[in-house]
Amino acid sequence: MTENSPDGVKPYSGPAGGWEALAAVAQAVRKEMETEVANTRALLRMNQPDGFDCPGCAWPDPKHTSSFEFCENGAKAVTWEATGKRASPAFFAEHSVSDLWSWSDHALEDAGRLTTPLRYEAATDHFVPVSWEEAFAGIAARLNALDHPDRAEFYTSGRASNESAFMYQLLARAFGTNNFPDCSNMCHEPTSIGLPQSIGIGKGTVSLEDFDHADAIFCIGHNPGTNHPRMLTTLRAAAKRGVPIIVANPLKERGLERFAAPQDPVEMLTLSSTRLASAYHQVKVGGDVAMLKGMMKALLAADEALRAGGGEGLLDRAFIAEHTVGFDDLRADLDTTSWSAIERRSGLSRAAIESMAEVYWNAERVIACYGMGITQHRHGTENVRQIVNLLLLRGNMGKSGAGICPLRGHSNVQGDRTVGITEIPTEAFLERLDAAFGITAPRKHGHNAVDALAAMADGSSRAFIGLGGNFAVAMPDPAVAFAAFRGLDLNVQIITKLNRTALLTATHSYILPCLGRTERDLRAGTQQAMTVEDSMSMVHASRGTLKPASDALISEVAVIAGIARATLAQCPIDWEGLSNDYARIRDKIEEVFPEFADFNARIAVPGGFRLPNGAAERVWHTSNGKANFLAGAPLDEDDGLDEGTLVCTTLRSHDQYNTTIYGLNDRYRGISGRRDVVFVNADDLAALGLSHGDTVDVVASDDRVLARQTAVAYPIARGSVAAYYPEANLLVDARDYDRQCGVPSYKSIPVKLRAHLAADRQAE
Structure with a gap:
């Protein structure tokens, strides 16, 4: 075949960031915002102590934020939400569901902000406006018609605040189910499952300040230039002080190679940039376990050689003896793992892997960062465990400048899980919830995202309520997902913009538009603050500044409370009182989760507070009270792929x-x-x-x-x-x-x- 020059494909030679990033921000503002000057000022309130949290990612805010603490993709997220375009009742009168189904996903959301509650009318194939009370009553009727609460699925997007997520889990458990398919199930569930087994907590152990003290940083399976761009500023600072940044990623990603900081006048004026990756290793897709085992195998060999020569070795034996179990099993696994299998499965040479290991053992304090390139595999949990194993070998857990750093996507996906969005709740949590609200929450474990889709597909589940997100499109195998939604009795989407999941009409379908993160949230005449937890366990307040896209919009908290009031007539919970004052919700969160002690007082402090993190203090909340080396499955020589696969x-x-x-x-x-x-x-x-x-x-x-x-x-x-x-x-x-x-x-x-x-x- 002859070489072609396809349209729209041209190699990019510049750095991440720089003038093109600023130009993209300006273009986003011009394209989406109705009142450029006022809403541009809103960008300057993003990630500020008295402003709103960026909805674009979960990277933490510096303690001393500047007036320019936002990135290109954060600006896109804000301007996309703050657009002047409206998907009003007139829009839905003009376009049938069949018509809208032919639109691209981009075009559906680009129609603009939803302005009023909508109900699907099958006779006309149109969504028609309804009042909030009519919508709540209709949804309640369908939920109460189910023959068992487990027939309903309560999906949560990580966009939800701590307050709305807590209210949502309370609604579902008061209704009688633990069915909580969640966006975490599609991205960082290996973190939520794997890390507690290894170190006793399903979160990272580092703080933003730890990056100032690290001697080496390993970036494995993530792309900060696109997915968490503010991290580039942190990596740039580390690179400037000579910290080796070792990248393992299948693709060459510019955001890990070079970065021009838009806030640095020298780099901007001289068109220069900072090199980030000191070494870039293109591990084969799915080859991370092999690479990590190779690094550990090289470390153990170098350790033994030093000890044979009379040296102390490279392992932190005191830490291993005091804080861990399972080292001998890990060593036995590594001893039986061949270098040929490691090279074949990882796609990297032994010399390359040994060079990575050498950087690791020469550093006193190491941070390992990872993203969905590690987690979204059939062996994602093992990937996470192997990263922990590597860190534990030299005591790189629970000390300044060291630890594990899972890179979350949604701005509050971690917080949602912290305040109860889980299908596998602990008995201790449920007992506290029951005591706080006078209910008896169900004990049977519920559905995760995969379970929920299977239950919807086989008819076991009949109702779906989505608190944000685009579940049917986000899940695998759309043919299965789309058919599952169309077979439901009820599909409710609590969203800000139209998406394809909302068009998968069930027997009864509702679209409930809500306020966005950027908008003023007034309840009972008072501006409400909501809170989020970033990827490093910091909890802080967020207050929208923009006028709502429609006078008919209400908050997620108010939507949840409305559904609850209509559905649970005999429930003792004061839904109205909670929804009118989010401080009351935070009081209840504190009552159920002791780690939120003095919640309302602590979010009044600029920057908020950090939740307890046992592993960061070398306190291991595991079943045996230790950090666990977990060897995982043996590494086969053969990857099981046919030729040409x-x-x-x-x-x-x-x-x-x-x-x-x-x-x-x-x-x-x-x-x-x-x-x-x-x-x-x-x-x-x-x-x-x-x-x-x-x-x-x-x-x-x-x-x-x-x-x-x-x-x-x-x-x-x-x-x-x-x-x-x-x-x-x-x-x-x-x-x-x-x-x-x-x-x-x-x-x-x-x-x-x-x-x-x-x-x-x-x-x-």
Whole structure:
């Protein structure tokens, strides 16, 4: 095949950040905002002690924030929410559901902010406006018609505040179910399951200040330039003081290579940048366990050599003896793991892995950061455990400048879980909840996201309430998800903008529009503050500053309270009183969760407070009171893939936040105006008889084909390919997930590439 030059594909040579980032912010403001000057000022209130928390990611705020503490993607998130466009009743009168279904996901959200509650009218195939009380009554009637509370699913997006998440779990448990499919189930569930088994807490152990004291930083399976851009400022500061930053990632990502800080006048005026990665290792997709085992194997060998020569060795033996169990089992596993298996499975040479290990053992204090490139695999929980194993070997847990740093996406996905959004609640939590509210919460464990989809698909679950998010699009295998929603009795979506899940109409469907993070939330005439927890356990207040998009909008808390009042007529809970004063909700959170002691007083302090983190203090809340080395499964020589099979990972573009598509550009990867591309190593293309620019099909099975994609030769590890999420979700079988935690395997999909024309000829 001849080399092509596909439209909208051009290598990007600049750094992350810089003038192009500022230009993108300006463009977002001009495109979306109705009153540019007033709303631009709103950006300056983002991540400030008296302003609102950025909805774009969970990276923590510095203690001394500047007036420019926001990034390009945070600005996009704010302007996308603060748009002057409106999806009003007139919009829905003009467009039927069948018409809207043909729109792209980008076009659906680009229609603008929803303004009034809506009910689906099957006779006309239109959503029609209803009053709030009519909507609440209709939803209550359908919930109360269920023959068991477990027939309902209560989904939560990490966009929800601590107050709304707490109220939501209270509603579901007062109703009688622990069915809490949650966005965490799709991303960091290996963190929530794996870390407690290893160190006794399902969160990271580091603070932002720890990065100032680290001697080495390992960045594994994440892309900060797109997914948490404010982290680049932290990495830049570390690089400036000579800290080695070691990257392990299948794709070359500009946000880990070079960064020009928009706040640095020298870099901006001289068009210079700061190198971030001191070494960049392109591990094969799915090869992280092998790489981590290789690093530990190299560390143990170097330790033994030093001890044989009379030295002290490299392991922190005092820490291991006092604080851990399981070291001998880990060592036995590493002894039986061959270097040939490690090299084959990781795609890295022994020399490369040993060089990573050498940086690790030469550093006194190490932070390991990881993202969904680690978690979204069928072995995601083991990935997380192996990172912990590596850190424990040298005592890099519970000391200044060291620890583990899971990089969360949604701004409050961690907080939602902290205040009770979990399908597997502890008895101690439920006892405190019962005592605080005079209820008897159900004890039977409920559904996670995978369980919920299966129950909806087989008819066991009949109702779905979504507190934010776009569940059907975010989950794998849309053919299964879409059919499951259309078979429900009730579909309720509490959202700010239209999305595809809202168009999957059940027998009864409602769209309940709510206030966004950026908007003033007045209840009983008083401005309310809500709180969020960032990825480093800091809890702080957030107060919207913008005028609501519609006078009919109410907050998530008020929506939840309205559904609860209508559904649970005999419930002793004062839903109205709680929803009219969020301080009362925080008092109840404090009553149920003692770690929130003096909640209202502590959020009055600028910057908020940090929740207790036992592992950060070397207190291990595990079953045995120790940090646990967990060896995991043996590493086979054979990866089980047929010849010609590649492993596909899904990824987000730079113009995207989860399922929200802001635009069709992916600047740092050189893509503009399109998303129908698959990134492939040039040598893999040649081996398959394909070329850059060819139109190909990505084939996971006979009935799961991502068709008509443009092959883009890209610096990605051999044996690996990448395609955009959520479009590539159709390649993921709904039954393919991590059996230990339930996270779908979005980033370890065996696929084959074939020329699209060849497929057409086969069909003929």
